[in-house]
Amino acid sequence: MFNPTMEAMSRDERRALQSERLKQVVRREYDNVAVYRARMDAKGIKPEDVRGVEDLKFLPFTEKTDLRDQYPYGLLAAPLSEIVRIQGSSGTTGKPIVSGYTQGDIDVWTELMARTLSAAGAGPNDIVQVAYGYGLFTGGLGAHQGASRIGATVIPMSSGNTHRQIMMIKDLGTTILCCTPSYALYLGESIREAGLTPKDLKLRAGCFGAEPWTEGMRTRIEELMDIDALDIYGLTEICGPGVSFECLEKKGMHVNEDHIIPEIIDPATEQPLPPGAAGELVFTTITKQGMPMLRYRTHDICKLDDSPCACGRTLIRMGRITGRTDDMLIIRGVNVFPSQIESVLVGLEGVAPHYLLVVDRVNSQDVLEVQVEMTEDMFSDTVGNIQSLGARIHDRIRSIVGVSAKVKLVPPRSIPRSEGKAKRVIDNRKL
Ligand code: AMP
Ligand code: ZN
Numbered sequence: 001m002f003n004p005t006m007e008a009m010s011r012d013e014r015r016a017l018q019s020e021r022l023k024q025v026v027r028r029e030y031d032n033v034a035v036y037r038a039r040m041d042a043k044g045i046k047p048e049d050v051r052g053v054e055d056l057k058f059l060p061f062t063e064k065t066d067l068r069d070q071y072p073y074g075l076l077a078a079p080l081s082e083i084v085r086i087q088g089s090s091g092t093t094g095k096p097i098v099s100g101y102t103q104g105d106i107d108v109w110t111e112l113m114a115r116t117l118s119a120a121g122a123g124p125n126d127i128v129q130v131a132y133g134y135g136l137f138t139g140g141l142g143a144h145q146g147a148s149r150i151g152a153t154v155i156p157m158s159s160g161n162t163h164r165q166i167m168m169i170k171d172l173g174t175t176i177l178c179c180t181p182s183y184a185l186y187l188g189e190s191i192r193e194a195g196l197t198p199k200d201l202k203l204r205a206g207c208f209g210a211e212p213w214t215e216g217m218r219t220r221i222e223e224l225m226d227i228d229a230l231d232i233y234g235l236t237e238i239c240g241p242g243v244s245f246e247c248l249e250k251k252g253m254h255v256n257e258d259h260i261i262p263e264i265i266d267p268a269t270e271q272p273l274p275p276g277a278a279g280e281l282v283f284t285t286i287t288k289q290g291m292p293m294l295r296y297r298t299h300d301i302c303k304l305d306d307s308p309c310a311c312g313r314t315l316i317r318m319g320r321i322t323g324r325t326d327d328m329l330i331i332r333g334v335n336v337f338p339s340q341i342e343s344v345l346v347g348l349e350g351v352a353p354h355y356l357l358v359v360d361r362v363n364s365q366d367v368l369e370v371q372v373e374m375t376e377d378m379f380s381d382t383v384g385n386i387q388s389l390g391a392r393i394h395d396r397i398r399s400i401v402g403v404s405a406k407v408k409l410v411p412p413r414s415i416p417r418s419e420g421k422a423k424r425v426i427d428n429r430k431l
Contacts, residue, residue: 002118002150003111006258007313014314018261019052021286026050026059029292032077035070036060036294056261056284057272061295067097067237076100078290088136089236090335094343094400096136099236100290106145108287112242112256113146119247119254119311120205120230122176124151127202129169131179131187132210133159133333138240139210143178146242152176159183159333162190169201177206180333181213181221181229186364188224198226207232209241211330212321212431218250231320237296238283244318252305252317259287262318263295264304267325275306280325281318299326327425329359331366334403338424341370341405344396350378350389354415361429368405370397376412 001007009017027047029036039060040046049055067075068091076083083100091097101109122128128147132139140158147154155168159179165187168174177184184206191201203225209232221229233253234241243260244253255262263272264279273279281298301323306316329336338357345351352373360367372393378386390407397405416423 001313002115007115007254007315009258009314011314014257015053017258018286019054021258022053022056022261022284023047023050025284025286025288025292026294028077028289029294033075035066035075053261056263056295059284059295061270061282061297062293063297064092064097064237064299067099068092068095071095072098073100075291077292078102083290086136087138087141087236087240089138090337090340090402092337092339094340097236098136101239102289105239105288105290108259109142109239109242110145110149112239112259113142114149115146115256116207116232116242116245117143117146117150117152117176119245119313120176120207120228121248122147122150122152122205126150126152126175126204127155127173128152128176128178129155129157129165129172129174131157131159131165131177131183132241137333138234138236139178139180139333142234142240142242143207147176147178162187166191166194166196169203170196173202175202175204177203177225177227179206179208180210181208181217181231182211182332182361182364182366184208184221184229185217185224188221189364192224198224201225203227205230207241207245209233210333212323214320214431233318233321235298237293237298238285239288243283247309247311247313249310251309252319254309254313254315254317255304257315260285262304262316264302265297267299275304275316278303278322281321299324299328301325329357329425329427331359331368331403334401336368336401336403340401341397344393344400345372348389348393348396350375350381351393351409352412354417355424356415357425359425359427359429366429368403369408370405371408371410371415373412373415374409378409379412 030047085101088096088098130143134140205228218229230246232245234243244255261284263282267280281300285293300321303319354373356371358369393407
């Protein structure tokens with residue numbers, strides 16, 4: 001364990017710590033963030049009414065739309081002069097959602113990723129290859145900072161370039177791999193195709209997250225590379241990776257409860273559910289200074305498990321993410337909302353407002369096809385003009401949504417109409 005005092009403290013002690021921290025963060029939010037103050041006032045709650053964790057359920061929720069509406073700095077609880085980093089992710093429209101970190105927030109995030117890597121057995125003698133993307137996305141820098149904190153040797157590869165990734169794994173003797181699970185599977189298959197076996201490599205474990213995956217994928221990744229494949233979870237709004245991590249028991253992800261309080265709610269009634277019940281995951285950050293989140297609705301569906309874990313950590317565990325309560329898709333690690341694609345299409349000459357997203361997994365990699373209906377005029381235009389419209393849509397999707405999609409222009413009225421809510425997505429990945 002990286003921090004046994006915090007990871008294995010008694011649950012009573014932790015609850016007392018959480019209560020103290022919750023009171024402070026609520027006060028901070030009320031005093032510094034206009035939206036939080038207005039929401040609490042509307043519910044008639046003052047910071048001094050919050051006595052501890054038991055009062056969490058009375059506090060208002062925060063949604064992704066709040067980050068959109070307050071973009072970019074409206075939810076900051078610290079002055080910009082104290083913000084040392086911005087990270088971001090895609091939002092529901094063309095604008096990203098962004099989060100600001102103080103140096104203290106970066107230090108906490110770094111420790112949480114150090115705990116994550118330590119739980120995979122990593123230490124100063126390890127060589128950690130980070131194949132998550134670097135940039136606004138939290139995956140690359142998050143894993144990098146955590147690996148540096150434990151004193152491991154970091155190889156900051158960023159994502160892509162499979163041939164080079166394999167060369168580094170082999171030549172540099174990488175022991176720990178960090179990337180998305182679909183990329184891990186692809187890497188594993190590519191390693192085998194290159195004629196290598198696990199005996200040629202020193203890989204021991206991998207921390208894989210940022211998108212949903214399955215036990216079947218775990219088994220396959222473990223076989224291909226002879227490693228322990230561990231699930232890790234996080235989201236930009238909370239800190240990035242490091243929110244929760246699996247230990248080598250592989251029985252769910254320990255939530256770093258001394259910094260983040262998880263709740264499961266019934267998404268319809270918004271009432272908290274007990275451990276063991278599936279529902280929507282909600283997080284409250286209790287130590288964040290830059291952009292603390294009060295009861296943030298992740299829209300991820302899972303269960304909490306408070307039974308003891310053989311590893312000795314007393315941190316509650318969350319199960320695999322089994323779905324979403326909204327229409328967000330994750331394609332090659334990038335969050336994609338159908339509404340973003342729609343915003344690219346509206347106003348474009350030659351296309352009708354009818355589209356369909358078809359997602360598949362080909363050779364372990366996600367493939368997105370965007371089918372768009374042409375107008376009658378466009379349909380009778382030249383092949384050259386139709387092709388250049390397709391290329392324009394492709395480029396706009398890539399720059400606004402951040403994924404490369406195959407654009408298929410289809411004849412007018414060829415996408416099936418539905419009588420109720422339009423069906424915009426066909427996901428064939430079976431996750
Ligand atoms: P981002 O803020 O771009 O990192 O995206 C965060 C979202 O990625 C989460 O809300 C989840 O939907 C998804 N995610 C991250 N880690 C996992 C994981 N281990 N399993 C399933 N989904 C994940
Ligand atoms: Zn454990």
